[in-house]
Amino acid sequence: MSKVKENDTVQVHYTGKLVNGHVFDSSLEREPLEVQLGQGKLIPGFEQGLIDMAVNEKKTITIAKEEAYGEVNKDLFQKIPLAELPEDIKPEVGMGLVGSRPDGTEQLFRVAEVEDTHIVLDANHPLAGHDLIFDLELVSIQ
Secondary structure (H helix, E strand, C coil): EEECCCCCCEEEEEEEECCCCCCCEECCCCEEEEECCCCCCCCCCHHHHHHHECCCCEEEEEEHHHHHHCCCCCEEEEEHHHHHHHCCCCCCCCCCCEEECCCCCCEEEEEEECCCEEEECCCCCCCCCEEEEEEEEEEECC
C-alpha cells in the first residue's frame, strides 16, 4: 500500500480546531485540499502529519504553535489615530482591515483595541499563539 512521502501531491480532507474545540476551517463541505508537499504551501506541522499516511486513512494531529503560525509577535501591533481612518469605517474589535505597505502591496490587519482617540491594529496571523488540532482524511496520493 502506498504511503505519503515528501514531494507527493495529495488530496486531503481536514477539519482544523483550536484546543477549546472551536472549528476555524474545514474542507468537508467542499473539495478536498490538493497540494504538493515540500513547496512551503502548508504549515510545517500539517505537512509532517501527512507523511506516511495511506489513502482513506484518518487521524487527528496536534500541531504546536511553533510548527503552525508561531507566537504572537508584539512588534506587529500598531497604534493608529482614529482621524487617519476613512470616515465610513466604524472600527470594532475583531474587524479585519486592509492597509497598504510603502511598496504598494496590501497587508491584512485585525482590530485588537478601540479607544476614544485611536485603534490598535494587529498584523499577526489570526491563529498565531495557538496550538492547532486537525482531523485528517487522506483522499488520494498522486
